[in-house]
Amino acid sequence: MPITIDPSKFTNLKVEAQDDGVWVVTLNRPSKRNALDIDTIEELVDFFSAAPRAGVLAVVLAGAGDHFCAGLDLIEHHDEDRSPADFMHVCLRWHEAFNKMEYGGVPIIAALQGAVVGGGLELASSAHIRVMDHSAYFALPEGQRGLFTGGGATIRVTDLVGKSRMIDMMLTGRVYGGQDAMDVGLAQYMVEGSSFDAAMDLARRAAQNLPLSNFAICSAVSHMQNMSALDAAYAEAVVAGVVNTQPDARARLAAFADKSAARVRPDVK
Numbered sequence: 001m002p003i004t005i006d007p008s009k010f011t012n013l014k015v016e017a018q019d020d021g022v023w024v025v026t027l028n029r030p031s032k033r034n035a036l037d038i039d040t041i042e043e044l045v046d047f048f049s050a051a052p053r054a055g056v057l058a059v060v061l062a063g064a065g066d067h068f069c070a071g072l073d074l075i076e077h078h079d080e081d082r083s084p085a086d087f088m089h090v091c092l093r094w095h096e097a098f099n100k101m102e103y104g105g106v107p108i109i110a111a112l113q114g115a116v117v118g119g120g121l122e123l124a125s126s127a128h129i130r131v132m133d134h135s136a137y138f139a140l141p142e143g144q145r146g147l148f149t150g151g152g153a154t155i156r157v158t159d160l161v162g163k164s165r166m167i168d169m170m171l172t173g174r175v176y177g178g179q180d181a182m183d184v185g186l187a188q189y190m191v192e193g194s195s196f197d198a199a200m201d202l203a204r205r206a207a208q209n210l211p212l213s214n215f216a217i218c219s220a221v222s223h224m225q226n227m228s229a230l231d232a233a234y235a236e237a238v239v240a241g242v243v244n245t246q247p248d249a250r251a252r253l254a255a256f257a258d259k260s261a262a263r264v265r266p267d268v269k
C-alpha cells in the first residue's frame with residue numbers, strides 16, 4: 001500500500017521530489033559541516049523507511065555547502081556525556097538508518113564533495129553508488145579522536161577498500177583523495193564538474209529501470225553477500241523467478257525481439 005512522504009516535516013534534511021521520480025535528500029546543516037546529530041539520524045530513518053513504499057524511484061544523497069559530512073556530531077556527543085548503553089543505542093539508530101538505505105531496494109547515489117569523514121564515510125558507503133568531485137576526500141579520524149567506528153564502517157568501508165586499508169585509515173588517519181580514492185574503491189565515479197549533476201544523471205538513468213528490478217539490485221545483492229554461496233545461489237534463483245517474469249518486463253522483451261530496443265554499445269566519450 002503506497003504511503004506519502006511530507007517534505008515539510010524534515011528540518012535537518014532537505015527533501016525534494018523531482019518530476020521524474022528522483023528525490024534529492026540533502027544533509028542541511030552546512031554551518032556544522034553536516035555533522036550527524038541524533039535528529040538527523042532519525043530523519044534519515046524516517047525518509048528511508050518510507051521511500052520504498054512511496055514511489056521513490058531513486059535518491060540523490062547530497063550535503064549542503066563545501067563538505068558532504070563531518071561524521072558524528074562530536075559536540076553533541078561531548079555534551080551528552082553518554083553512557084556505554086546510551087551510545088550503543090545511538091549506534092543502533094545509525095544502523096537502522098543505514099540498513100534501510102543499503103537494503104531498502106531504492107537506488108541511492110551519493111554526491112560527494114569536501115570532507116567525507118568518519119560517520120560521513122559510513123553514510124556514503126551505505127549508498128549504492130558514490131560520485132566524487134576533485135574536492136572530495138575520505139578519512140576515518142576515529143582513532144585520532146579516541147573513538148571507534150559505530151555506523152557500520154567495519155562492514156561497509158572494509159567491503160569497499162579491504163581490511164588492510166581500512167585498518168591503516170583508522171590507525172594512521174590516512175586521507176584518500178582524487179585518483180587514489182577511486183583506485184582503492186571509495187568512489188565509482190570522479191567528475192570534473194559538480195558531483196551533484198553527475199549523480200542526478202545516474203539517478204535519472206537508474207529510475208528508468210523497472211522498480212522491481214531496482215528493488216532486487218538494491219537489496220538482494222547486499223543480502224546475498226551475507227549468505228553462503230549455496231544459499232545465495234538459491235536466493236538468486238528465487239528473486240530472478242519473481243523479477244524476470246514481471247508483467248511489466250514483457251514490453252521491454254518484446255521491444256528487443258522486434259529490434260526496436262537499444263542495443264548494448266560501448267559508451268562514446
Ligand code: 1HE
Pocket residue numbers: 031032033035067069070071072073074075076091094115117118119120141142145147148149150151
Ligand atoms: C562539527 C563537526 C563534527 C565540524 N561535529 N560539529 N569527525 C571528525 O573528526 C571531523 C571533524 N571535523 C573536521 O575535521 C572539520 O570540521 C572539517 C574538515 C569537516 C571542516 O573543516 P572547516 O575548517 O571547514 O570547519 P570547522 O571550522 O572545523 O567547523 C565549522 C563548524 O562545524 C564548527 O562549529 P562552530 O559552531 O564553531 O562554527 C565545528 O564545531 C562544526 N563541526 N565538524 C560537530 N564532526 C557512530 S560513530 C562515528 C564516529 C565518527 O564519525 S568520528 C569522526 C568525527
